[in-house]
Amino acid sequence: MTVHNSTIDNYRATEGYFECRSCGSRTVSDAHLGSCPSCGGSVRNIAVARE
Structure with missing residues (x-):
């Protein structure tokens, strides 16, 4: 199974979270x-990127 980032973190560049x-x-x-x-x-x- 492949998990995509959009499934985990639904961030959209047009909004601030x-x-x-x-x-x-x-x-x-x-x-x-x-x-x-x-x-x-x-x-x-x-x-902001979280590493």
């Missing part, structure tokens, strides 16, 4: 988020 470092919630936004809308924690851009 952010994940909260505190609660783990994910948010899609066109603009950079300064904090998590759910808990106010710091967020990271998960659209």
Whole structure:
């Protein structure tokens, strides 16, 4: 069985994907988020390559 990245991580270049470092919630936004809308924690851009 071959697993494609699109199955695991459905990132689209037209949207920014952010994940909260505190609660783990994910948010899609066109603009950079300064904090998590759910808990106010710091967020990271998960659209950036992760190696």
